[in-house]
Amino acid sequence: MKIPKRLQPLVEDGLVDDVVRQLMSGKEAMVFVVRCGEDVRCAKVYKEANKRSFRQSVDYTEGRKVRNSRQARAMEKGSRYGRQAQEEAWQSAEVDALYRLAAAGVRVPKPYNFHEGVLLMELVTDIDGNAAPRLNDVVLSEELARAYHHELIMQVVRMLCAGVVHGDLSEFNILVGADGPVIIDLPQAVDAAGNKNASSMLERDVENLTHYFGRFAPALRKTDYGKEIWSLYEKGELHTGVMLTGRFERSEKPADLGGVMREINAALAAEAARQRPQETEL
DSSP: OOOOGGGHHHHHTTSOSEEEEEEEEOSSEEEEEEEETTEEEEEEEEOOGGGOSSOOOHHHHTTOOOSOHHHHHHHHHTOHHHHHHHHHHHHHHHHHHHHHHHHTTOOOOOEEEEETTEEEEEOOBOTTSSBOOBGGGOOOOHHHHHHHHHHHHHHHHHHHHTTEEOSSOSGGGEEEETTEEEEOOOTTOEETTTOTTHHHHHHHHHHHHHHHHHTTOGGGGGOOHHHHHHHHHHTTOOOTTOOOOSOOOOOOOOOOHHHHHHHHHHHHHHHHHHHSOOOOOO
């Protein structure tokens, strides 16, 4: 096929030998099957912001680090340079997350290179060597749905142990490879410790999995892995070999508002006494 303009620099630099075909076009990028020497890989070409249906949100970008203070100021002002820097940071977030998660043993495509706004990574294939289908295109038995759900929940745990929350996990960004589910699409990934929305995003990711697999295995709908996982993470008790129950005990004990007010009033009285001019003896 004719080499797309965005892939031309990679061909000229010898990173890509040939573009085989377009694999898909999503809300944030187009993906092509490419040949690199004897290897077949995929190239993810990010769409420009005005052509992308997935919009960046402060919920996702909060806590992300930028190269320098000048870049940070430009991004805050929304200048042309700032918008360009924001785009670069958005794309780099996926690259950084992939390398970080691959090193932690999370089932994600192996990244190879990031060049001129194009991410070269592993082409996930099925048992026949064809490009792996998305999870939403696969019909599951109850047994397989349970197995995939368990495997993905443990991948969520492994991701969180590496300090990452996917933020947009669903059946639409999971591939079913020859060896099982593979998680993809990570430009919106957030840092678990640096983003105040991380807990709600993780719970939403888990709820999405539970809702989808619950179609095939209804008993999964009664589980509550999201809150259980985050609770263990907050207490420092989460690890990759953790045994989860799928249950979370919520505290039903009403708050002691009277006790709280008594403590506040006592603190105010003590502060007032401290600031009162001390009497001197004559």
